[in-house]
Amino acid sequence: MDYEIIFSKRKTISLSVKRDKRIVVRAPFHTPKSRIDNFVQKNAFWISQRQKYYDHAPSIDDFTSEQIKELKTNLQRIITPILSEYSYKMRVSPNKVSINTAKTRFGSCSSNGNLNFSCRLALYPQKAIEYVCVHELAHLKEMNHSSKFWSIVEAQLPDYKEAKKLLK
Numbered sequence: 001m002d003y004e005i006i007f008s009k010r011k012t013i014s015l016s017v018k019r020d021k022r023i024v025v026r027a028p029f030h031t032p033k034s035r036i037d038n039f040v041q042k043n044a045f046w047i048s049q050r051q052k053y054y055d056h057a058p059s060i061d062d063f064t065s066e067q068i069k070e071l072k073t074n075l076q077r078i079i080t081p082i083l084s085e086y087s088y089k090m091r092v093s094p095n096k097v098s099i100n101t102a103k104t105r106f107g108s109c110s111s112n113g114n115l116n117f118s119c120r121l122a123l124y125p126q127k128a129i130e131y132v133c134v135h136e137l138a139h140l141k142e143m144n145h146s147s148k149f150w151s152i153v154e155a156q157l158p159d160y161k162e163a164k165k166l167l168k
Contacts, residue, residue, distance in 0.1 A: 008028070019059065060101045068119060087137060094114065107132045
């Protein structure tokens with residue numbers, strides 16, 4: 001299996017599959033090639049699933065500007081009450097909420113408390129949208145993916161793992 005390696009100052013090996021189905025491995029400097037090969041082989045099933053996903057996954061590039069505008073409008077209508085409800089429940093308040101055309105993320109949270117959502121999210125079920133909203137709001141309390149962060153998410157959405165699967 002062919003893959004690209006990017007060495008950097010990091011502690012763990014990670015794997016991603018790009019939309020064009022290229023496999024990219026990120027690894028700490030001086031990681032032996034044999035260890036990287038092992039990591040790729042152990043994740044071969046996940047890689048193949050991810051590559052199959054891209055055969056059917058919608059891309060922002062597939063939409064016209066009118067369709068993107070409609071996706072943004074629909075998503076705004078959907079997330080506004082969700083963010084309002086969970087902001088109150090979680091006792092957090094986002095600084096600003098934006099909807100963009102991000103291709104690789106469904107949502108993000110900046111250190112300034114700004115929440116960003118990809119309009120692609122409008123193509124997913126309500127349960128998935130609710131999960132992404134809670135996930136980003138949880139970052140207002142915990143700016144990482146620690147066990148404390150996941151506890152915050154789970155306190156609001158006990159079945160968040162099922163919702164998260166809808167995004168895969």
